[in-house]
Amino acid sequence: MRPSLKIKIAPSLLSGDFAYLARDCERMVDYGADYLHMDVMDGHFVPNLTIGAPVIKSLRPHTKGFLDCHLMVSSPEKWIDDFAKAGADQVGFHIEATNDAGSIIDKIHKLNMRACITLKPKTPVDDILPFLSKVDQVLVMTVEPGFGGQKFMPEMLEKVRTIRKQFPELDIQVDGGIGPTEARLASSAGANVFVAGSAIFNTPDPKKAIEEIRRMGTEGFMTDC
Numbered sequence: 001m002r003p004s005l006k007i008k009i010a011p012s013l014l015s016g017d018f019a020y021l022a023r024d025c026e027r028m029v030d031y032g033a034d035y036l037h038m039d040v041m042d043g044h045f046v047p048n049l050t051i052g053a054p055v056i057k058s059l060r061p062h063t064k065g066f067l068d069c070h071l072m073v074s075s076p077e078k079w080i081d082d083f084a085k086a087g088a089d090q091v092g093f094h095i096e097a098t099n100d101a102g103s104i105i106d107k108i109h110k111l112n113m114r115a116c117i118t119l120k121p122k123t124p125v126d127d128i129l130p131f132l133s134k135v136d137q138v139l140v141m142t143v144e145p146g147f148g149g150q151k152f153m154p155e156m157l158e159k160v161r162t163i164r165k166q167f168p169e170l171d172i173q174v175d176g177g178i179g180p181t182e183a184r185l186a187s188s189a190g191a192n193v194f195v196a197g198s199a200i201f202n203t204p205d206p207k208k209a210i211e212e213i214r215r216m217g218t219e220g221f222m223t224d225c
């Protein structure tokens with residue numbers, strides 16, 4: 001049976017202009033974005049450095065948008081309190097960055113945020129399955145984390161299929177190289193939350209790009225899983 005999951009679009013602000021972050025966030029909300037995807041990189045867990053909780057805190061009064069923070073950091077447990085105080089709505093952390101995913105999920109929930117667990121392309125899906133009954137969302141990376149503008153890895157969709165079979169009501173997010181075509185492929189495998197950076201910001205009409213990703217994601221949902 002097809003679950004009653006909402007298709008959600010999460011523009012990645014990594015492809016926006018950090019000098020005009022609040023403006024870009026509000027534009028995305030006006031254009032129909034469900035989440036604002038904030039890529040947090042520490043230059044250690046991934047070979048790139050972006051923003052941290054202080055930026056989320058400064059941004060919070062300027063947008064009512066849902067702040068979906070994707071932490072690509074070592075020792076994520078150190079930063080959960082700061083993101084809660086900053087006003088994050090959802091915190092995602094990488095399974096590869098911790099030996100105690102269960103405690104991190106509990107901590108995120110205790111601070112009234114939604115919890116998301118994430119895995120890199122080389123990490124087997126079996127590593128996260130034991131935690132999925134505790135989280136609000138799972139993020140299947142479809143590129144190596146660290147940079148926007150990379151090519152979608154279709155072989156990651158097998159992980160999406162495996163998860164969808166076992167967790168029919170869970171939000172499954174995909175991130176990396178997603179445009180309308182990839183959204184359709186991923187949704188057919190069972191994904192319902194689509195992160196897109198380049199495919200939204202690097203087009204003359206970002207509103208249309210969001211609508212197109214939503215249309216293709218909705219059309220294909222669960223037709224191949």
Ligand SMILES: O=C(CO)[C@H](O)[C@H](O)COP(=O)(O)O
Pocket residue numbers: 012014015037039070143144145146147148149150175176177178195196197198199
């Ligand atoms: O987590 C990320 C990179 O690690 C980004 O969210 C992702 O790459 C989005 O950018 P694009 O849609 O351009 O691939």
Ligand SMILES: [Fe+2]
Pocket residue numbers: 012037038039070175195
């Ligand atoms: Fe991301």
